[in-house]
Amino acid sequence: MARPRLAIKARVLAVVTRLIAVLLVPIAFCRAPGHARFLACQWALSLRFPAEDLGGLAPQTLTAFTQARAEAFWRDGQLIGLTSGYRDAAQQHRIFAAEVRRTGSVSAARRRVLPPQESSHVRGLALDVRPTEGARWLEQHGGRYGLYRVYDNEWWHFEYRTTEPVRLPHPDAAAWLSEHGAYGRCQFYGNEPWHG
Secondary structure: OHHHHHHHHHHHHHHHHHHHHHHHHHHHHHHOHHHHHHHHHHHHHHHHOOOOOOOOOOHHHHHHHHHHHHHHHHHHOOOOEEEEOOOOHHHHHHHHHHHHHHHOOHHHHOOOOOOHHHOOOOOOOEEEEEOHHHHHHHHHHHHHHOEEEOEOOOOOEEEEOOOOOOOEOOOOHHHHHHHHOOOOOEEEEOOEEEEO
């Protein structure tokens, strides 16, 4: 019973957010005539997702994200919110240490969280988005903006890249590949072949 109520609430909030954006277009036009719909979209989404923090994102990541979600919003009626973007090294370390405690090992923790020196969040290039429908939209269309889902086990995690990366099964897979070399017998993780 709780799931249908949550789905209804999400639809109502999406409709209200779109209505607010439409009502904000004339005000946004006064401020930025050539970018009124873009600006109205950003304002409406900041009301819908008040806890999101776009600060600290690398300029190219911020531009890609705001442009992509404006297209999703106006073209397809899809809302995309940011759950987590830039994290400083101390915050990333705390998250990593908590995951190590939760899983009981560094190796297990690395499958979900990377240490600060390896995290794209610390460089301002990574985005954790919501809801799942927004992530689905971004997975299908985000490449036009340089935003790619990079891990099979994290539907919410996207990174800004100048070229499409090879999808990895989990965050620690890149370390495993570099440790075992790029050549050798072929192994499969999910749908992707990896040489190691």
